[in-house]
Amino acid sequence: MEHTICELFAGVGGFRVGFENSSGDWRTVWSNQWEPGKKKQYAFECYRVHFEKYGGIDMFSNMDINQVPADCIPNHSVLVGGFPCQDYSVASTGARGIEGKKGVLWWEINRILKVKRPPFVLLENVDRLLKSPASQRGRDFGIIISCLANLGYSVEWRVINAAEYGFQQRRRRTFILAVHNSTNYYEEIDNISVYDQLQSRGFFSSIFNVEAFSEKSIHSINMMKKFSQLDKLDILMVSDKFSFEFNNAGTYRNGKIYTVNTTPESLIMDCQVVLGDILEKHVDEKYMLSDDEMEKWTYLKGPKAIERTSKEGHKYIFREGGIAFPDYIDRPARTMLTSEGSKNRSTHVVKDFETGKLRILTPVECERINGFPDDWTNTGMTERFRYFCMGNALVVNLITHIAGKLHEIIEFEN
Ligand SMILES: C[S@@+](CC[C@H](N)C(=O)[O-])C[C@H]1O[C@@H](n2cnc3c(N)ncnc32)[C@H](O)[C@@H]1O
Structure with missing residues (x-):
């Protein structure tokens, strides 16, 4: 065989x-x-x-x-x-x-x-x-x-x-x-x-x-x-x-x-690999969260209790707990979804090593989270699609x- x-x-x-x-x-x-x-x-x-x-x-x-x-x-x-x-x-x-x-x-x-x-x-x-x-x-x-x-x-x-x-x-x-x-x-x-x-x-x-x-x-x-x-x-x-x-x-x-x-x-693995192990240095400014966006991000990541109306017309309270903001870098990354990189609750946000600013992950970091070689998806697709492909992929x-x-x-x- x-x-x-x-x-x-x-x-x-x-x-x-x-x-x-x-x-x-x-x-x-x-x-x-x-x-x-x-x-x-x-x-x-x-x-x-x-x-x-x-x-x-x-x-x-x-x-x-x-x-x-x-x-x-x-x-x-x-x-x-x-x-x-x-x-x-x-x-x-x-x-x-x-x-x-x-x-x-x-x-x-x-x-x-x-x-x-x-x-x-x-x-x-x-x-x-x-x-x-x-x-x-x-x-x-x-x-x-x-x-x-x-x-x-x-x-x-x-x-x-x-x-x-x-x-x-x-x-x-x-x-x-x-x-x-x-x-x-x-x-x-x-x-x-x-x-x-x-x-x-x-x-x-x-x-x-x-x-x-x-x-x-x-x-x-x-x-x-x-x-x-x-x-x-x-x-x-x-x-x-x-x-x-x-x-x-x-x-x-x-x-x-x-x-x-x-x-x-x-x-x-020889030891537990964590998010901090795969972060890049010298990250471009475009991945940093701007001050204007901070309120939106804090809201997305935070706990909520919102009144909603169901299809049948009855009112209920939608609740969700807060998630780590920024993400813990001494733990493995959370599950990457196809929406990674967009302004979304499930997108990873980390504290940049060098500048101390909060930022989203780069496409290369997303590739590393799945164990692909760096720049694997840098083959002519948009950045949005690079994140999308990694949300679909395997470890x-x-x-x-x-x-x-x-x-x-x-x-x-x-
Ligand atoms: C869960 S993803 C698999 C990702 C893959 N394991 C990787 O490592 O990148 C499923 C894939 O099936 C493809 N797909 C969906 N419908 C398809 C179809 N009708 N024919 C062929 N491929 C299809 C999607 O475009 C997507 O890339």
Whole structure:
């Protein structure tokens, strides 16, 4: 088996940078990135500038994934991608089967997997995925697991907050690994207990250590018993009826979902990296907050109790607590959002080392918070879009650790 990846929803290449930093053996055979509704494809342009000469880009790479024929995608060992949390429910279309909502990107991943069946799939999503939607907790993740199960994959997931393992950003994301039943690794996992898999010997638990938990705290649901027909999971039934309290770690194997709440144990970085470690010197005056803006910033960051009127017309008090202003530089950065850099409560504000003035982060600092090389997005896009791309991206040095483990697994396949 080759160390090849296919990167969907590639953005500015977070997975690719993370994998290729882990070993020179990794080769990206195909990638796709398309910003819906935008004439200027800044993220793809950034990707192209960095990777064009190394391959993995063709005429389908900057196309809406909905339009890409799956059989035009080269074979690969690992399909990777970060995709949005959307409504994954399906409706019956009579004799034709089932249909998901238009524009829901999970169905594009599913379509590609049906044709390509890569041995491994590594996906990233927000932590909210496990609880969505509010009206039927866990349904959406249940649908994802069921689709993967029907294609012959076992699944392992973990919610990982990068900072809890020593990285520079408090970014909490759900990582999902699907392993095809044709692999040696599938067999290896099948031969250990669920407890061992989730405690220390599984994919995520062997990289990101967790504190000991009791076997009794694992809870499960028998999907094959409750939601199957003719030996396959019935996606329509799952969409209509499935609800489950997913915890932050778990696995699907042999027809059953098992889940448990885990607590991180030890850093994998040498020490905790904090916001102060990545700040630049000699920062341009344009990033400093002006005196005129200070009142607005103080308001945005401060505690509030505001009377509002709901859609139904009743009045209520909206409250939010204050957040650190400026941000603590002896702690990891908060989660970076796509609105970073704009006048917004969630934008980081720091005290400039040299001038003592308050300022927003520079685009380079945002790249560092995600572990990208300096000036990665300085490829012709506007500054606003540089911040936006970093709000969308991954903590790439965390991905490097995941890629290291996958490298080992692929060696074992050979
Ligand atoms: C969460 S971001 C992934 C960011 C990426 N992991 C990175 O490190 O930069 C999702 C990406 O999917 C892209 N996207 C959204 N809809 C798409 C579609 N229909 N086809 C292809 N890409 C799409 C977005 O433009 C965005 O860059």
